Amino acid sequence: MPSDVLPETLVVGGGIGGLSAALCLALRGGTVTLVERSKSFAEVGAGIQLAPNATRILRRLGVLEKIQPVVVRPRRLVLADAIEGRELTSLDLTDFPDRYGAPYLVLHRNDLLSALLEGCRSNGVALHTDAHVTALEDTGSGVTAGCADGREFRAGIAIGADGLHSRIRKLFADDEPVNSGFVAYRGAVPMEQVERHADLRDVIAWLGPGLHLVQYPLRSGRMYNQVAVFRSQAYLRGDPDYGNPAELKEAFAGCSEHVRESLGTLSIDNRWPMLDRPPIPGWACGRLALLGDAAHPMLQYLAQGACQALEDADALAEELAAAGQANRTPAEGLAAYAARRAPRAMRVQRTARTWGEIWHVDGVAKLIRDELLQMRDVADHKHVAWLYDEAPPERSTS
Amino acid sequence: MPSDVLPETLVVGGGIGGLSAALCLALRGGTVTLVERSKSFAEVGAGIQLAPNATRILRRLGVLEKIQPVVVRPRRLVLADAIEGRELTSLDLTDFPDRYGAPYLVLHRNDLLSALLEGCRSNGVALHTDAHVTALEDTGSGVTAGCADGREFRAGIAIGADGLHSRIRKLFADDEPVNSGFVAYRGAVPMEQVERHADLRDVIAWLGPGLHLVQYPLRSGRMYNQVAVFRSQAYLRGDPDYGNPAELKEAFAGCSEHVRESLGTLSIDNRWPMLDRPPIPGWACGRLALLGDAAHPMLQYLAQGACQALEDADALAEELAAAGQANRTPAEGLAAYAARRAPRAMRVQRTARTWGEIWHVDGVAKLIRDELLQMRDVADHKHVAWLYDEAPPERSTS
Numbered sequence: 001m002p003s004d005v006l007p008e009t010l011v012v013g014g015g016i017g018g019l020s021a022a023l024c025l026a027l028r029g030g031t032v033t034l035v036e037r038s039k040s041f042a043e044v045g046a047g048i049q050l051a052p053n054a055t056r057i058l059r060r061l062g063v064l065e066k067i068q069p070v071v072v073r074p075r076r077l078v079l080a081d082a083i084e085g086r087e088l089t090s091l092d093l094t095d096f097p098d099r100y101g102a103p104y105l106v107l108h109r110n111d112l113l114s115a116l117l118e119g120c121r122s123n124g125v126a127l128h129t130d131a132h133v134t135a136l137e138d139t140g141s142g143v144t145a146g147c148a149d150g151r152e153f154r155a156g157i158a159i160g161a162d163g164l165h166s167r168i169r170k171l172f173a174d175d176e177p178v179n180s181g182f183v184a185y186r187g188a189v190p191m192e193q194v195e196r197h198a199d200l201r202d203v204i205a206w207l208g209p210g211l212h213l214v215q216y217p218l219r220s221g222r223m224y225n226q227v228a229v230f231r232s233q234a235y236l237r238g239d240p241d242y243g244n245p246a247e248l249k250e251a252f253a254g255c256s257e258h259v260r261e262s263l264g265t266l267s268i269d270n271r272w273p274m275l276d277r278p279p280i281p282g283w284a285c286g287r288l289a290l291l292g293d294a295a296h297p298m299l300q301y302l303a304q305g306a307c308q309a310l311e312d313a314d315a316l317a318e319e320l321a322a323a324g325q326a327n328r329t330p331a332e333g334l335a336a337y338a339a340r341r342a343p344r345a346m347r348v349q350r351t352a353r354t355w356g357e358i359w360h361v362d363g364v365a366k367l368i369r370d371e372l373l374q375m376r377d378v379a380d381h382k383h384v385a386w387l388y389d390e391a392p393p394e395r396s397t398s
Numbered sequence: 399m400p401s402d403v404l405p406e407t408l409v410v411g412g413g414i415g416g417l418s419a420a421l422c423l424a425l426r427g428g429t430v431t432l433v434e435r436s437k438s439f440a441e442v443g444a445g446i447q448l449a450p451n452a453t454r455i456l457r458r459l460g461v462l463e464k465i466q467p468v469v470v471r472p473r474r475l476v477l478a479d480a481i482e483g484r485e486l487t488s489l490d491l492t493d494f495p496d497r498y499g500a501p502y503l504v505l506h507r508n509d510l511l512s513a514l515l516e517g518c519r520s521n522g523v524a525l526h527t528d529a530h531v532t533a534l535e536d537t538g539s540g541v542t543a544g545c546a547d548g549r550e551f552r553a554g555i556a557i558g559a560d561g562l563h564s565r566i567r568k569l570f571a572d573d574e575p576v577n578s579g580f581v582a583y584r585g586a587v588p589m590e591q592v593e594r595h596a597d598l599r600d601v602i603a604w605l606g607p608g609l610h611l612v613q614y615p616l617r618s619g620r621m622y623n624q625v626a627v628f629r630s631q632a633y634l635r636g637d638p639d640y641g642n643p644a645e646l647k648e649a650f651a652g653c654s655e656h657v658r659e660s661l662g663t664l665s666i667d668n669r670w671p672m673l674d675r676p677p678i679p680g681w682a683c684g685r686l687a688l689l690g691d692a693a694h695p696m697l698q699y700l701a702q703g704a705c706q707a708l709e710d711a712d713a714l715a716e717e718l719a720a721a722g723q724a725n726r727t728p729a730e731g732l733a734a735y736a737a738r739r740a741p742r743a744m745r746v747q748r749t750a751r752t753w754g755e756i757w758h759v760d761g762v763a764k765l766i767r768d769e770l771l772q773m774r775d776v777a778d779h780k781h782v783a784w785l786y787d788e789a790p791p792e793r794s795t796s
Contacts, residue, residue: 357762364755365763372770 003029005324006317007156007287007333010034010145012133012168014041016048016109017292017309018161019116023061024317026123033153034120035131035145037162041117044270046188047218047225048109049203052100052388054307057314059102066115071105072217075201079373082208085256088373090202091384099381100388106203106216108188108223112306128153136160136168138286157287157330159316161309164275166294172282177275180299180356181235183243184274186227187267191217194224194265196258206259209362211251213259226266227300228252229274231360243271274299276353279346284338286331291316296345301355304348304387315341348387401427403722404715405554405685405731408432408543410531410566412439414446414507415690415707416559417514421459422715424521431551432518433529433543435560439515442668444586445616445623446507447601450498450786452705455712457500464513469503470615473599477771480606483654486771488600489782497779498786504601504623506586506616510704526551534558534566536684555685555728557714559707562673564692570680575673578697578754579633581641582672584625585665589615592622592663594656604657607760609649611657624664625698626650627672629758641669672697674751677744682736684729689714694743699753702746702785713739746785 009025011018014036022034050058050071058064077091093104120127128151135146136158143158160168164177191197198204203216210231218225230251234242245268252263276297283290292309316337323333361369381388407423409416412434420432448456448469456462475489491502518525526549533544534556541556558566562575589595596602601614608629616623628649633640643666650661674695681688690707714735721731759767779786 354762354765358766361763361766364752365759365766367752368756368759368763368767368770372766372773375770375773 003031003321003324006030006320007324007330008032009320010143010153010155010158011161012136012145012158013161013163013292013294014038014127014129015043015161015163015292015309016112016116016306017294017312018159019113019120020057020061020310020313021159021161021291021316022125023063023116023119023123024313025320026120026125027061028317028321030317030320032120032124033126033128033155035128035133035147035153037130037132039130041113041127041129043109043113046109046186046227047106047216048112048306049216049303050105050107050112051304051307052096052102052104053390054310055105056100056102056390057310060314061119063112063115063119066118067105067107067111070111070219071107072219072221073103074106074203074216075199076203077104078198078202078204080198080204080206081370082206082211082213082252082255082259085258088207088370089376090378091381092378096388101390106218106225108218108225111219133162133167136171136288138288140286143287157289157320157334159289159291160294161291163293164277164297166290168288169290169294171288172285172290173280175277175280177277177297179235180274180276181231182229182274182356183232183235183248184227184229184272184300185245185248185266185268185270186225186272187269188218188223188225189265189267191222191224196261197224198258205359206255207359208252208255208259209366210360211255212359213252213255213262215262224265226262228263228266229300243273276349279349281342281346282338283342284331284334287334289316289334289338295342296349298349299352299356301359302348302352302387304352308345308348312337312341312345401429401719401722404428404718405722405728406430407718408541408551408553408556409559410534410543410556411559411561411690411692412436412525412527413441413559413561413690413707414510414514414704415692415710416557417511417518418455418459418708418711419557419559419689419714420523421461421514421517421521422711423718424518424523425459426715426719428715428718430518430522431524431526431553433526433531433545433551435528435530437528439511439525439527441507441511444507444584444625445504445614446510446704447614447701448503448505448510449702449705450494450500450502451788452708453503454498454500454788455708458712459517461510461513461517464516465503465505465509468509468617469505470617470619471501472504472601472614473597474601475502476596476600476602478596478602478604479768480604480609480611480650480653480657483656486605486768487774488776489779490776494786499788504614504616506621506623509617531560531565534569534686536686538684541685555687555718555732557687557689558692559689561691562675562695564688566686567688567692569686570683570688571678573675573678575675575695577633578672578674579629580627580672580754581630581633581646582625582627582670582698583643583646583664583666583668584623584670585667586616586621586623587663587665589620589622594659595622596656603757604653605757606650606653606657607764608758609653610757611650611653611660613660622663624660626661626664627698641671674747677747679740679744680736681740682729682732685732687714687732687736693740694747696747697750697754699757700746700750700785702750706743706746710735710739710743
């Protein structure tokens, strides 16, 4: 039964953010069309971390239950020294349900996508693949999206969830992706191919000067996820072939045996330059709004990309419903969504950049960083509570 | 009564190190001649900090009692943020006599020099000023020192205590002073000229990116000592007029009002480039040995320059006496002195460099540093105990 308070919505982009937004709206009775440029809803990539700020939303969406068989509930987040191979500090994750009201999970990106997709399908979202939106117009009374193949979609509002290289963001800002000069190789491999691994109950990040390696198990421990990231000297020199596998190996040459050996099972099929964009607060304009990476692409150091997209999706549906119930316009609903979400997402973007710097320091800064991490009380949550806590009660939206 | 175990000693240099060495040897009955290049035993400079590793030696020398009327016993060592003007951490100094068996003191350099000089005089050290040693020879059976004015001094051994620009060190190493690129302005002013000051019971170091200001009271609080240090951009550019007062003012322009105003009472008569040298372990060769800054010139960040010279003086006298009592040669005594002292002094040199880097960090490193300092338990002495503790019991010198 269509909602009488939610505008008919076109979601552009079928990644985690777009599918989550479509599902959130559909579950509130909204009529949603989602268009995805690719031929299918699979993502290249591997593991994903979901913190309580994301899993409590997934629980409300009924998705948490669906992914339960394929998630891993890690015991700890561990920061370790990639050079000396010793642990620096850790965060106990086992008490997260008590502390934050939701668990910390890791899983394969495609398992999350499948569950979101299944939710969209069973809640009546109209899904279109191979639909590349090349024109999007706010007509004043609605939106019109034109595809490269001539198809046209109409709705009351449109959500640009078209990722880092968002075409729709161009309507909001004239910025470009910022290359951090770091390159990632990532992938998940069957556990039987892995000779050595860290404690399978942990998510572990090995930190070194200008590099790091993140490792954790997926799919009930049947797969091992690895992400190796390093500052490319070739990029700094302007070499277009920057960050190739030879440079990867060279970058990690000074690391501990465990870290070096881990590279042997790392997929080198894709080189991922690590990009973000400067934070912008203006995600909504008239009947259009941005969501997920299109709104706030961030570096991966807080593992919050998908989590923030889920927060967007949840807030979007809530603000649109609140606007409808209060007889405010959809545009006012989108503005309320952006006003509510932008400050926090911008903070996460900025903190992710800073956290990346902290992970990669060298020299005396590394000396201080390691001392700080080792001195840190492992029971102290002051650096993460702001991320994982339930959002403060909704402002009154007068 | 001359000692029958100590060799007759020529000390070259009448600074804190040279006078301390002469006094230590004289108190053990040694026959000591000290030659100083200048016309008097006054030092340009201002305040000096004496940690327990120095004051416990001064107590044994009878000097602590003499300087008592002119010292200040500060309550705390404080590290503060020069930009934001807030305290970062502190170390309580009031329990030092209980904890380390000796107090932490600050005083005017000349007050310490006077007391050491008085000790030398009353214990029969032959003191010669205006004696510029230009040639020093180990003859195998003794040493001969020739002065610029033709005077010649002979002794059983010679100690090169001729400071950072030591001429005698050239016999041991071909290094040169290393310019850190930092420049200091320092001086003590009568308290009535000081409009604003930090708590007079504290030694306070204001830390900023590429700069710091140290302040503490002298002479029972009648004078105020200030040292302003900054990284000279002009030095980095190769400008010979680097670190001039205009650059000083510019470097501190972004500091808190208190720090900026303090520069108004700072003496700008002397620009002091901050120099040290690489650590070397070989301080003794035959009948010659180095001591104090000639052996281990260090950056000032641990305030250990004079303290380490006092440790040298004490160890030198002890090792020479031990060698004499065991019928070992003076050269063996000097070798034992160097072997005992060099590892520690080299560690202090290296740590002073690192500490300087930590004081002057910027960006994310400053963020981490400030967090670490603020998180630090003020009762934790792990970073200083190795400096201030009584040296471990003397090794058996077989």
